[in-house]
Amino acid sequence: MRTAIVTATLLLVSGCGATVAQDASKADPVTVTNCGQQVTFDKVPSKVVTNDTGITELMFALGLKDRMAGYVVDGDNTVDLQTSPWKADFDSAKKLADKISKEVVQGANADLVFAGWSYGFSESSGFTPDALKQLGIGTYQLTEACRNGAGKQRGIMPALDALYTDLRNLGKIFRVEARAEALIKGYQQQIDNAAKVMAGKPRPKVFLYDSGQDQPFTSGRNAAPQDVIGKAGGDNIFGDLDDSWTTVNWETVVQRDPEVVLIVDYADGEANTPAQKQAFLEGFAPLRNSPAIKNKRFYALPYAALVESPRNPASIEAFAKYLASA
Template sequence: MRKTIATALAAMLLVTGCGAEVSDESGGATPPGYPVTVTNCGTPLTVRKPPARVVTNDIGITELMFALGLGDRMAGYVVDKGQSAGVASSPWKTEFGTVPHLAEKINREVVQGADADLVFAGWNYGFSEATGFTPDALAGLGIASYQLTEACRNGAGKQRGIMPPLDALYTDMRNLGKIFGVSDRAEKMIQEYRSQVASVAEAIPHGSPTPKVFLYDDGRDQPFTAAKNAGPDEIITKSGGENIFSDVDDSWTTVSWEAVIQRAPDVILINDYGGEVGSVADKENFLRSKPGVRDIPAVRKGRFFALPYAALVEGPRNASAVVAFGRYLAGLRG
């Protein structure tokens, strides 16, 4: 029964990519301005009507929906308990308390149980071949997918990222604006975010030094960090810094401690998950104790700055993250 309902709802969506078409079985009239088509990760997605039962995965993706005022279009969201601090600090905390929290891990049963007509997730943000939870698998259930642009595969194996991270954010906002009929709201927010980011760049004195920055997410044997296609890359560069792994054509990825030591960052930006385990203090203490790493300029000088996970992954907190980190780097310039 649930699959039947989900399929009927998904019939509002016309998915085109390989010539496939899902017919509209709902019998309802097509609203003015529809159907609309957007390009998502290189594939056209056409909707006949605004989706009505969206399931989102992860905090940044969910906040994108809330920021656009689309909570009433959601069947629910999936975030794990490790993101509870991010939810508590969210500008959309009220919406998180109103829209159903469906589960801590997304899977087919969760989205079918919610009668989802669209799943908004991304590769390594819910979608994974290892778990069998993929856009193709959902299509087989009659459920459409929208993929987070920051996490689009770029054609080199499983590497992710097809455009600069802030462009990915703006692309998703524009696409969602078209899909849900809120383009004016989306464009207004994009201009606000662009203005915030530009104000930071304009305040950087001409000719001032550009500190080298290492984003430390986690990892003891090998560090997990942000390459050029992940949100922190432009958060760092637009703030007046240089991401030491901006030459790596990937999104979030694993590197080596030897590479970190060799590139000698002046500042370490820490991804704060907000949990008791792996806290900012734990990460700082680890970096101060690790041979070689403790001797790099950032650690020797105690130049650590933390931003919450929800501000570093693609989402509506990115612009404010640029402002906060830009203020910190400005303080270092004296």
């Protein structure tokens, strides 16, 4: 078995640099269901502030850059922007800040903030949909990060369903329904093609390793890696957890005996590079007998490919090809 630390450049040709004309005749209010609540938009938002790479790429994929006041992305997350199929859009759109805040969105005169819980929204920072409502600023919440009623756990539907839900909702809000449906159709075909790569082959047990040495941070069944792994032909070892991104313990990782490790590539510091993460796992004594470690089966994808984003289908395709060849 060979070691494969790969940061894939995921090209989605159909989404790159798209520009979609708005139909000004469709001026009636529209209502969508967002995180279980009916939300009405009286007009097409024209000064949207997005937070995080994947969320911003949803707007770019729909050709909505001209509806944005700007975006907020962590300045250290260079791999996301370098590998983005919408790099030209990131370069030409306005970056507002590294961290989102009330001051940032007010300074941009935002009429809509597109973010999610732990993707910008947080009680601890005071940046919440309720707080923005008091300022007269509308919000749209990332469906992957919707809270499901069990404390602060997140996720109310399978990851790809969340992606399609947001594309359809955004299509309706911005009057680009045809564009949204065309994207979804293309993504579904891409995923169907990826399924053929591993058809009839054993499904390896996959451990999604985001970060953490004392306790690992990983993905439950409600975050994008669940479908990236599952649709590629593997099984997420924490697919039984009714949560999205969450902390577990090493004892459980060892017990579940992963055969492949999928690493999140942030490239935001030496300790967080895929090579550093692989070195830690290879030197972590409790895992030394797991098949993933013994056979050096590691694969890495950029952060934006492993959160809800239009990169998910290409991530599935890339990971399926790795599983089939490793």
